[in-house]
Amino acid sequence: MAVSRGYHFYQNPGPTNIPDRVLRAMDRGAIDFTGAQFKAIAEECFAGLKRVFKTEQTILAYTASGHGAWEAALVNLFSPGDKVLVVESGYFSLNWGMRAEAFGLEVETLPNDWRSAVSPAKLETRLREDREHALKAVLVVHNETSTGVLNDIAALRRAIDAAKHPALFLVDVISSLGSMDFRMDEWGVDVVVAGSQKGLMLPTGMAFTGVSTRAIAACAEAKLPRVYWDWRRLLGEASQAYWNGTAPVHFFYGLQEALRMIEEEGLDNIFVRHHRLAEATRRAVRVWRQNDGPEIFAIDPRAQSDSITAVQVPEGYDADKVRQLCLDKFNVSLGGGLDRLKGHVFRIGHLGDLNEPMILGSLAAIEMALELSGVPHGKGGVAAAMDYLVTAE
Numbered sequence: 545m546a547v548s549r550g551y552h553f554y555q556n557p558g559p560t561n562i563p564d565r566v567l568r569a570m571d572r573g574a575i576d577f578t579g580a581q582f583k584a585i586a587e588e589c590f591a592g593l594k595r596v597f598k599t600e601q602t603i604l605a606y607t608a609s610g611h612g613a614w615e616a617a618l619v620n621l622f623s624p625g626d627k628v629l630v631v632e633s634g635y636f637s638l639n640w641g642m643r644a645e646a647f648g649l650e651v652e653t654l655p656n657d658w659r660s661a662v663s664p665a666k667l668e669t670r671l672r673e674d675r676e677h678a679l680k681a682v683l684v685v686h687n688e689t690s691t692g693v694l695n696d697i698a699a700l701r702r703a704i705d706a707a708k709h710p711a712l713f714l715v716d717v718i719s720s721l722g723s724m725d726f727r728m729d730e731w732g733v734d735v736v737v738a739g740s741q742k743g744l745m746l747p748t749g750m751a752f753t754g755v756s757t758r759a760i761a762a763c764a765e766a767k768l769p770r771v772y773w774d775w776r777r778l779l780g781e782a783s784q785a786y787w788n789g790t791a792p793v794h795f796f797y798g799l800q801e802a803l804r805m806i807e808e809e810g811l812d813n814i815f816v817r818h819h820r821l822a823e824a825t826r827r828a829v830r831v832w833r834q835n836d837g838p839e840i841f842a843i844d845p846r847a848q849s850d851s852i853t854a855v856q857v858p859e860g861y862d863a864d865k866v867r868q869l870c871l872d873k874f875n876v877s878l879g880g881g882l883d884r885l886k887g888h889v890f891r892i893g894h895l896g897d898l899n900e901p902m903i904l905g906s907l908a909a910i911e912m913a914l915e916l917s918g919v920p921h922g923k924g925g926v927a928a929a930m931d932y933l934v935t936a937e
């Protein structure tokens with residue numbers, strides 16, 4: 545096997561590149577997680593997270609991947625037999641629903657085509673039909689990482705309100721937080737599920753839930769068994785410095801630095817940067833689309849994600865072969881297709897600690913891999929991305 549030199553271009557939609565500043569911040573000794581020094585770090589982190597979630601309510605953190613926060617949301621809010629509505633958007637939405645089912649909840653799926661954003665009108669119609677208010681919650685993924693489709697959370701909130709339905713509103717922001725605008729309080733979200741390794745630029749292993757006052761009230765009534773995830777324990781006397789077990793001190797070192805970086809750049813500037821890099825990527829794919837080449841999987845330009853682009857290769861070609869070539873020949877790592885999209889799409893992550901040369905380098909590797917694997921495509925995708933980047937804001 546050939547030895548790779550130079551930077552590994554890590555272009556997966558999670559985990560993402562970890563900035564050197566964050567790595568350096570984590571390269572320190574342990575401290576007592578019950579002491580004042582740690583408490584000060586944790587308090588700075590929770591205050592910073594609230595600004596990123598755009599909430600004045602509660603944020604709880606866990607030593608876990610995002611799957612842990614998914615589970616925390618379920619076991620703290622519901623009782624066996626409760627009915628919840630999963631709004632289908634792709635692999636991640638259905639996966640969250642499967643977990644609810646495994647805990648004995650009755651899961652109804654609001655079906656949706658994976659290539660378009662979920663329809664607020666369809667949600668409103670379904671909720672209006674539920675006159676008895678049997679549905680206890682609506683579960684939505686903000687940015688569906690398997691498809692690159694962004695859902696309009698504010699519009700879905702308005703749909704719930706228009707139907708005058710009391711369901712709790714649960715939103716997974718794992719691949720949108722810190723990359724695209726999200727507003728927990730303004731958009732009336734009851735539980736926000738987030739992870740460390742995407743827009744927050746940390747390693748995998750820390751997860752978060754934003755929890756509304758209504759959700760905390762629901763937690764007191766819920767009957768599902770829970771210990772590690774139990775919000776009542778985490779909200780115990782010492783409040784947010786309190787942990788079920790040893791607090792992940794090193795994650796807090798990293799989180800403190802990542803949040804400082806976010807604050808320095810400014811959330812709005814971060815969103816503009818993500819949009820620029822995403823749009824450059826889309827310009828490249830639109831050129832590749834010529835000659836019946838690969839296309840952007842998300843159909844509606846308004847719903848195309850600024851953190852990940854799924855690219856569908858033409859019928860009869862293997863997306864995984866393109867990915868493998870990118871990795872083996874050019875040391876560029878892309879995301880693969882999940883579930884029914886396996887082999888049909890490759891996914892370009894453009895979120896986190898990323899700039900123009902990094903995305904252009906990756907796009908160039910992909911364009912070369914398309915050529916090498918014999919996938920028909922238009923030439924000049926990278927040039928189109930460059931043209932966009934020099935003229936755009």
Ligand SMILES: *Cc1c(COP(=O)(O)O)cnc(C)c1O
Nearest residue numbers: 558609610611636689718719739
């Ligand atoms: C990555 C991701 C998850 C899973 O998070 P893990 O940290 O891998 O457990 C869930 N939902 C979405 C939308 C994601 O992008």
